[in-house]
Each structure stands twice: as structure tokens, then as C-alpha cells.
Amino acid sequence: MKALTRPGALALALMTIIGGCTVSSESSDPPAEEMYQISTLSALAAGGYDGLIDMDELLDQGDFGLGTFDHLDGEMIVYDGVVYRVPANGVPEEVDGDVTTPFAAVTPWDPEREHEFSDPLSCSDLEAAIDGLLDSVDEPYALKVEGRFTSLTTRSEERQEPPYIPLADVLENQIVFDLGEVDAILVGFRLPDYMANSNAAGFHFHALADDNASGGHVLDCQTAGEISVEIDEIDSWQVDLHSDD
Ligand SMILES: [Zn+2]
Numbered sequence: 001m002k003a004l005t006r007p008g009a010l011a012l013a014l015m016t017i018i019g020g021c022t023v024s025s026e027s028s029d030p031p032a033e034e035m036y037q038i039s040t041l042s043a044l045a046a047g048g049y050d051g052l053i054d055m056d057e058l059l060d061q062g063d064f065g066l067g068t069f070d071h072l073d074g075e076m077i078v079y080d081g082v083v084y085r086v087p088a089n090g091v092p093e094e095v096d097g098d099v100t101t102p103f104a105a106v107t108p109w110d111p112e113r114e115h116e117f118s119d120p121l122s123c124s125d126l127e128a129a130i131d132g133l134l135d136s137v138d139e140p141y142a143l144k145v146e147g148r149f150t151s152l153t154t155r156s157e158e159r160q161e162p163p164y165i166p167l168a169d170v171l172e173n174q175i176v177f178d179l180g181e182v183d184a185i186l187v188g189f190r191l192p193d194y195m196a197n198s199n200a201a202g203f204h205f206h207a208l209a210d211d212n213a214s215g216g217h218v219l220d221c222q223t224a225g226e227i228s229v230e231i232d233e234i235d236s237w238q239v240d241l242h243s244d245d
Contacts, residue, residue: 149184195237
């Protein structure tokens with residue numbers, strides 16, 4: 001992994017890059033404000049779809065986050081310590097602990113702030129409004145958005161088989177779901193530009209409907225009115241390259 005440049009004012013207290021399985025054998029709790037990720041988005045984008053760690057190991061690092069699965073088999077939502085998969089049929093399912101992931105990011109959910117928006121907002125307006133709540137867009141945050149949507153558009157993709165093709169080529173045939181009017185949570189992150197390629201810069205949300213009947217990677221949304229946003233600041237970032245396997 002290439003070295004990352006960080007703005008001088010950045011509040012990331014620690015960035016740890018580790019290799020191998022050392023993390024999963026630890027039983028101690030992860031730091032509350034740490035985001036852990038397995039592999040990098042650039043490795044996934046290049047077709048690195050083989051699972052590296054399992055859900056039990058991932059949940060040791062945090063109970064909230066998102067990612068994908070071995071063979072790029074669906075969109076991952078980690079919420080309240082439960083891992084959900086939204087596969088190509090669009091119907092969420094709970095995932096067993098021995099299922100593996102090639103790329104995921106989690107943090108212990110420990111929000112510092114909550115804000116209620118009352119006006120209907122498009123996804124882009126909501127994101128701009130969230131930016132207005134943040135101390136700095138040069139710092140990473142985990143975010144939970146909860147409420148009613150008049151429209152919510154998501155995607156998933158077909159499970160891939162080797163030889164893998166790049167993610168951009170897979171997503172040319174992404175499967176788009178129109179969830180319609182739905183009560184849902186959005187689980188995600190708002191990451192600064194300097195974390196691009198290692199992870200996704202800007203906003204990245206995965207949705208799970210309250211009835212667990214639909215979800216996926218969020219492409220667009222429109223909130224109905226009352227919507228809550230909870231903000232969990234992240235001050236350290238652990239990138240597990242799993243490089244000794
Ligand atoms: Zn996604």
C-alpha cells in the first residue's frame with residue numbers, strides 16, 4: 001500500500017497498517033473511535049474478490065459498517081453486530097460467521113451526536129446538510145441515517161467467478177432496485193478525499209429496510225421528512241492488508 005499524505009491539521013491520531021491474522025486472535029475490544037478495514041478499495045476495484053477474513057473476525061473490530069463478500073457476492077451491511085447480505089435478488093439475509101469478505105470497513109458504533117432534519121431532502125441535499133454538521137470534511141466519520149424515504153434506489157451485483165474482471169466492468173451490469181416508499185436505515189461513512197483509493201472518499205451508504213425485505217448500496221434517495229442522522233467520529237484507521245497469506 002502506498003503511503004498516504006495527511007493534511008497537517010488532520011485529527012487522525014493513528015493509522016496502523018498491519019498484515020496477516022494478528023488482529024483476529026485478539027479478544028480485547030477495538031478502540032471505540034477506530035475504523036478497521038480489510039484490504040483496500042483499489043484492490044477490490046482491480047478484481048480482488050476472494051475473501052480474506054470471516055465475519056467473526058470482522059465483528060471483533062466493530063459492530064457497524066459496510067463491505068462486500070467473497071466472490072463479490074452482494075452488498076454488506078453491518079448493523080448492531082449483525083451482518084446482512086443484499087445479494088443479486090435484492091432480498092437481505094443474515095450472514096453466518098464463517099462467511100468471508102475481501103473488503104469491508106467497520107467501527108464500534110459509538111455516536112457522539114444526533115441531528116433531526118424535518119424537511120424532505122434529496123440524497124445530495126442530505127449529504128450537504130450532513131457536511132454542515134461536521135467539524136471538518138477532512139476527518140472521517142461513520143454515519144447512521146434513519147427514517148422514512150419517499151424513494152430509495154440501491155444496487156447489488158451478481159456473484160463473480162474467477163478469472164475476475166475489474167469492479168467497474170462488473171458494475172456496468174449492476175442490478176438496480178427501486179425500494180419505493182420505505183422506512184430504512186442507511187449505514188455508512190463520510191471519508192475525506194485523502195482516503196480515496198484506500199477506501200471510498202465522500203459519502204458511502206448501504207441501506208437496510210426496517211422490514212429487512214430490501215436494501216443495497218445506495219445510489220439515490222429522497223427523504224420523506226423527519227429523518228435522524230447520528231454521527232460517530234473516527235480518529236484512527238487500521239488497514240489490514242492481510243499480506244502474509
Ligand atoms: Zn457500497
